[in-house]
Amino acid sequence: MLTLTFFAILALALAFFVIGRSRAVAVVHGDVRLLHSRPNFHGILALLLSAICGIAVLLLLGTMGAVWIETHLLSAILSAQPDMSPIEAELVLSDARALASGGIASKSDPLRLEIAQQVARLGALHHWGTVIVSLVATLVAGLWALGKISSDWRARNRSETIIRRILMLTAAIAVLTTVGIVLSLIFETINFFNNIDWQVHKFLFGTTWSPLSGVQAGKLDPDKVGAVPLFAGTLMITVIAMLVAVPVGLFSAVYLSDFASPRVRAWAKPMLELLAGIPTVVYGFFAAITLAPFIRNSGEAIGLTIASESALAAGIVMGIMIIPFISSLSDDVINAVPQSLRDGSYGLGATKAETIRQVVLPAALPGIVSAVLLGVSRAVGETMIVVMAAGQGANLTANPLEAVTTVTVQIVMLITGDTEASTAAGPAFTLGFTLFCVTLLMNIAAQRVVRKYRELYD
């Protein structure tokens, strides 16, 4: 019913739009040049005002009303039986609700029946009240807007102000969500550090990661929460991935933008971008089932013992996954380098290779750097491939042929494991927060670099 009201409000608002528009035309007897704002703006203002008022009232009454009913009923229960505990009162209320909607209650005594009646009455009142009041608000706001229409009513400025506010609000939602996430990360991190008695250095510099093995009465063992192996693993896999992705991605971008014929380009570019559409799970089992055994077998052939899960396999496959990001973005920025620069270079007798190396790539560098950074953040945040191909053991090693684990994998293990959520959440959130800080710093550094180049070349 409330959804229906919502659509009714929208329909009314639309009607106000149409009426407002024609009314604006009518007040000046068809000569729209006399209007301060064009008829459309009068319509839009009526639409915005009526829709906003209606929806705001609907939301407010809907939520506040429910809250008010709840407190009212609880106090009614408590005044009928003053010695009841609040929890019991809530039980009575939920039983009464069940009775009111014809469900099954734990008990049905006179009090419950009495409250159930009230629930039904107030509920209906609230429901219809909300519907009617919000529709009335819509009508009032819309009619007010219609009444205001005259040749010098500044509908354009007003509607633009409203639209600007709406845009601001949506931007604020995005920002506030981010802030909220970061704040919750920070709080959980503080909790975690509390848990290990603020021995932060044990987390940052310790080399043993096994947080859940030493839990005693919800207390973690500070000697087993050293995150160094995880960050080392992340770093190693990221480096391997970038060693694969950057050269391949960049060279294919150069090929596509400057060497490929339009025909080749027309099918090669979508093919490359198709790589980006493959779900990472698929990459993961490709790494685990095809590449890792292949690496192990070829290692054995030359007398090396290689773990069946290795950083190398995960890194290579992750690199393949990142190629399209780098190639596609670099291709865009390389294409954006003006033809006149290339012409200038060719006009001096430079070859294609010289032109690309000395003119095109330097000009495209800021874009390429940000493409690479996007790739790095993908690599750092990637989980699926590592879970399947690199292992879960927190191994501190510099050998890419051994199994390693990464920050993200450990977060997954902690959250999906069967340890109590409150214990596991601490280390997980702290890892997440640290990862967030690392990527943030990286982004800031990268933007510095990019800005410096921009200044130089723009």
Added chain:
Amino acid sequence: MLDTTQTLLTERTMSKDIKISAKGVDVFYGDTHAIKNVDLEIENKAVTAFIGPSGCGKSTFLRCINRMNDTIDICRVTGDILLEGQDIYAKSVDPVQLRARVGMVFQKPNPFPKSIYDNVAYGPTIHGLAKNKAELDEIVEQSLRRAAIWDEVKDRLHQPGTGLSGGQQQRLCIGRAIATAPEVLLMDEPCSALDPIATAQVEELIDDLRQNYTVVIVTHSMQQAARVSQKTAFFHLGNVVEYGDTNKIFTNPEDSRTESYITGRIG
């Protein structure tokens, strides 16, 4: 009567040596026929001006002379263009080498995103014209001096060339083109972004270049064409309507279209 002018003309062209000669050149952009059967002989160590209304194919023809049109996929050139008797569209000719001999300055200034010094040093470096840093410095300084911009940039050689004003950028591009020491310099409206003083400097430079180089310049300014060039070709709708001594074209044009263009009635 006609015969005698013909022989006179032939004699005159025979007496000077010809650097570039185009025979029956046609250029197509896809289906657009931009240059229609053009014959043109460009004198060695002289300045030749191309004039004509916008869109008549001046830039297109200019770009044929150093095969810059190769970089445009849809562009097709037929006919012969000979540089010192050698067909530049022959299979054996490498466009890269050709462009080192036939340099180009573009209509819009296009400095590379490099320092002023590196902009000028670019050509000499890739062609190995300097044996050491000192020689390179010398080439850079000389080129910038000749492009009439040295005094303005000598203290900021290592700042980006893109930070210069439009007119300075254009002179930088001229300096960059001279630094490669081409035999022929093609200039497509080199002064369209310049103020009168810089224009005068560039015109002086062009006059000076005539000692050693063959210069072909596209210009929309009749005065400029009259001032700097010895020969003028009037382009109209892809044809060369009239070609001859600049003096003759500007004082006594043969074709009525030329006359109306230079007196400002078409274009």
